[in-house]
Each structure stands twice: as structure tokens, then as C-alpha cells.
Amino acid sequence: MSDNTLNTQQQSGAVQTTGHAWDSDLQEYNNPLPRWWLWCFYGTAIFSVLYWFFYPSWPVGNSWIKGFGTVSYTITDKATGKAQERESRWNTRALLLEDLGDAANDPQRKAMLAKVQTASYDQIIKDPKMMAFVRSVGKGLFGDNCAACHGSGGGGVAGLYPNLTDDDWLWGGGMDKIQETLVNGRKGFMPAFGAVLKPEQLDDVAEYVLTLSDEAKSSEASERGKAIFQGQVGGCYYCHGADAKGVQSQGAANLTDKIWAIANVPAQKTLQDKKAVLTAFITNGVNNTRIMPAWKDRLSPTDIKLLAVYVHQLGGAK
Numbered sequence: 673m674s675d676n677t678l679n680t681q682q683q684s685g686a687v688q689t690t691g692h693a694w695d696s697d698l699q700e701y702n703n704p705l706p707r708w709w710l711w712c713f714y715g716t717a718i719f720s721v722l723y724w725f726f727y728p729s730w731p732v733g734n735s736w737i738k739g740f741g742t743v744s745y746t747i748t749d750k751a752t753g754k755a756q757e758r759e760s761r762w763n764t765r766a767l768l769l770e771d772l773g774d775a776a777n778d779p780q781r782k783a784m785l786a787k788v789q790t791a792s793y794d795q796i797i798k799d800p801k802m803m804a805f806v807r808s809v810g811k812g813l814f815g816d817n818c819a820a821c822h823g824s825g826g827g828g829v830a831g832l833y834p835n836l837t838d839d840d841w842l843w844g845g846g847m848d849k850i851q852e853t854l855v856n857g858r859k860g861f862m863p864a865f866g867a868v869l870k871p872e873q874l875d876d877v878a879e880y881v882l883t884l885s886d887e888a889k890s891s892e893a894s895e896r897g898k899a900i901f902q903g904q905v906g907g908c909y910y911c912h913g914a915d916a917k918g919v920q921s922q923g924a925a926n927l928t929d930k931i932w933a934i935a936n937v938p939a940q941k942t943l944q945d946k947k948a949v950l951t952a953f954i955t956n957g958v959n960n961t962r963i964m965p966a967w968k969d970r971l972s973p974t975d976i977k978l979l980a981v982y983v984h985q986l987g988g989a990k
């Protein structure tokens with residue numbers, strides 16, 4: 673390196689270099705860090721140490737440094753219904769409880785809940801204010817507890833979980849019946865006819881079921897099917913009724929409407945496929961595969977009441 677390779681700035685001595693040269697003429701300026709930058713840097717270091725003391729931070733053995741910060745919240749004792757003040761070290765769970773506590777203690781909300789609790793179903797659906805409340809609270813309850821199976825809008829999943837928006841009910845769509853469904857749960861049961869009926873009998877009875885909702889025209893096969901349905905061989909009438917309109921105390925589906933709760937007939941294009949779906953369904957029946965859980969131990973009676981009204985209005989509220 674010779675002096676004449678240095679640029680004018682270095683020659684004038686305005687900025688010092690580190691004194692090293694790479695590749696014969698590459699040098700590094702030795703600028704001091706700007707003041708403001710340094711102070712920010714010291715600031716963040718001090719902040720991080722303070723943060724360790726105020727909030728949960730480093731792990732220590734099986735535990736961690738809990739910090740000085742605290743959160744206070746109210747929780748309601750499920751057994752006595754009394755609200756209790758609690759304080760805990762800062763954590764996000766307690767923060768959530770603090771937020772929820774505010775909502776639960778909102779005097780307007782409390783007053784509405786008390787009103788719903790004592791009102792009859794009839795009074796609730798005639799009162800627009802109570803209904804608005806039911807819709808907003810019911811939506812949240814439904815989303816938290818029911819949507820996983822019945823879908824967020826209550827549309828269900830064909831074949832698995834009933835559609836609650838179509839005013840067609842296995843167990844009854846009155847608010848008292850829906851309440852019953854929620855309190856104790858439901859379990860659909862239909863015997864498997866694969867072992868009872870011969871393949872051609874299964875075929876005939878499926879043909880008959882299709883005539884009930886005008887999917888197929890009456891034929892010799894459907895007449896044979898009718899005899900099975902209405903007689904001792906099949907005994908279908910026993911649960912579905914002689915008019916095939918279903919018996920709600922049994923949870924037995926109405927077979928005369930075009931609404932299918934389980935056998936996914938509408939998804940099939942040809943009559944042949946529709947019949948195949950029905951034959952398969954009648955062969956296997958339903959046993960322990962369609963279970964609506966009981967909610968009496970998981971939701972309060974008021975929540976169940978709210979949900980019964982909410983589900984009722986989803987289904988057209990007839």
C-alpha cells in the first residue's frame with residue numbers, strides 16, 4: 673500500500689481508519705456509533721431486565737420466574753352461583769378471565785339472563801328484545817359447543833349430523849323437545865336388516881321407500897316392498913308409522929318428505945344409485961354411530977334454554 677492509493681478524505685485525516693488494509697487498498701472507517709443509537713441500545717437492555725422482573729420469564733428448575741405483575745378477575749362458583757374476586761400473577765389465562773368477567777358482570781346482560789331464566793318459551797319468542805339477546809348469546813354458545821358437529825350455521829353434515837335449519841326433526845322441533853334432546857342427548861337406533869331380509873326383499877323395500885317421497889313410481893317391486901314395510905316381516909311401520917311420516921318419540925325419520933337426514937339420497941343422480949344408497953342403509957341400520965351427547969352436566973339450565981330457543985328459530989321456528 674502506498675500513500676497515493678488513499679483517497680482525499682483519508683489523506684485529509686477527516687475520518688480515521690482501523691489501520692488494516694485488505695486486498696492492498698480496502699480499508700475500514702472507524703466511525704463512532706451515533707449517540708442516539710447507543711442510548712436506544714442501553715435502553716433496550718435495561719428494559720429487558722425490568723421486563724424479566726415484571727412478567728413471567730426465565731425457566732428455573734421445574735418452574736419459572738413468575739414476575740411481580742398481577743391480574744385480578746372475578747369468577748363465578750358453579751355450585752353456589754356466587755362471584756368471587758381472585759388475584760393471580762400475570763398470565764394470559766387470567767387476562768382472558770378478566771375480560772370474560774367484565775362481560776358476565778355487565779348489568780344489562782345479567783338482567784336479560786334473569787329475564788330469560790324465568791320466562792316461558794312462549795314469552796321469549798314473543799319478545800323481540802329477548803329474541804335479539806337469544807340470537808347473540810345463542811350464536812356464541814352454539815359456536816363453542818355445537819358447531820364442531822352441526823356446522824357453524826347448523827347446516828349439519830349429510831349422513832352424519834342432522835341439519836338443524838330445515839324444520840324437519842327426528843326427535844321433535846318444539847322448544848321443549850329440543851330442550852329434552854339437549855339435556856339427555858339422543859341416540860338413533862334402527863336394526864340392521866341385512867340378516868333379517870333377503871337381498872331381493874331389501875331391494876323391494878328400498879323401492880317402496882323411494883315411492884313414499886315420489887322419487888319412484890309405484891311398481892310390482894314397490895308393492896312387494898310395501899307388504900314388507902307394513903307387515904311383520906320388516907315391521908318398519910312399527911317405528912316409522914303406517915303412514916311412514918316418522919315417530920318422533922323413537923327418533924324415526926319421516927320418509928315421506930324429500931328431506932333425508934341420513935341416507936344421502938339427494939346426492940345420487942340415477943334412480944339406481946338412490947336405491948343402492950337406501951339398500952345399503954337398511955342393510956346396516958344405525959347402531960351406536962349417531963350419538964348426540966347429553967349437555968346437562970356441561971351447560972347450565974339457562975344456557976340449555978337459550979340454545980333450545982336458538983336452535984328452534986334456526987329451523988324456521990314453527
Ligand code: HEC
Nearest residue numbers: 817818821834841842843844853858859860923962963964
Ligand atoms: C359429537 C357431535 C355432536 C355435538 C357436539 C352436538 N351434536 Fe347435536 N346431534 C348429533 C347427532 C349425531 C345427532 C343425531 C342423533 C340421531 O340420529 O338420533 C344430533 C341431534 C341433534 C338434535 C336433534 C335433531 C332432530 O332432528 O331431532 C338437536 C336439536 C341437536 N343435535 C342440537 C345440538 C346442539 C344445540 C348442540 C350443542 C349444545 C349439539 N347438538 C351438539 C351430534 C352432535
Ligand code: HEC
Nearest residue numbers: 860861862906908911922923924925932933934935958962
Ligand atoms: C326400531 C325402530 C326402527 C325400525 C324397525 C325401522 N327403522 Fe328406519 N329408522 C329408525 C330410526 C330411529 C331412524 C333414524 C336414525 C337416526 O336418527 O340415527 C331411521 C331411519 C331410516 C331411514 C333414513 C331416513 C333419512 O332421512 O335418511 C330409512 C330410509 C329407514 N329408516 C327405513 C327403514 C325401513 C325400510 C325399515 C324396515 C325394513 C325401517 N326403517 C325399520 C328406526 C327404525
